[in-house]
Amino acid sequence: MTDSTLVLRDIHQGIAPPWWPPAPGWWIAGALVLALGAAYAAWRNHERGKQRRVANLFDSAMEAANDLPEQVAAMSELLRRAGRRGNPLADKLQGEAWLAWLDAGDARQSFGLGAGRLLLDGGFRRDVDAGDVAALRALARARFIAWMVK
Incomplete structure (x- = not known):
């Protein structure tokens, strides 16, 4: 029953699909x-x-302050305004409680043990060291931005 005249050919792969245009x-x-x-x-x-x-x-706000004690007072005011975003009663805190609130989440305790202590009375002094105010300014600016951008 086999037909010896039947010619068999190999199976050929089809043409690969083009890469362009891609599928939907x-x-x-x-x-x-x-x-x-x-x-x-x-x-x-x-x-x-x-x-x-x-x-x-x-x-x-820092540029609007005329002298160093006014800058310290302006930093304190800005930090209190920003602090109300996290706790509506934060601006009512005084003394060490205020510094502890500012240091919340900071292992270095930059306000309670460092340059931030100037916030306690720096706005009321006649003379304030410019280096201390510069250190406080950098610290207060970073904290203010972090609280306001949240």
Whole structure:
């Protein structure tokens, strides 16, 4: 029953599909990645802008102060305003309790043991050391920005 005239040939692979244009699923995946990247970039830009505005608010308050004791008083006022965001009663704290509130979450205790102690009476002194005010300014600026950007 076999036919000896039957010619058999090897099986040949078909032509591979071209890489371009990609399948619709790849277009959707690419668009999703681009949309997520654009949304992340817009969010980061917004956060940087907010941080820049808060820093400008702090810096303009420091520039408006005429002398070093006024700068210390302005820093204290700004920190109290920012502290109300975390605790509505934070601006009512006095003395060591206020410094402890400022040091919350800071293992270095920069306000209670460091330059931040100037907040207790620096705004009421006639003479304040410029180096101490500069150290306090850097510390207060960082804390103010961190609290306001939350």
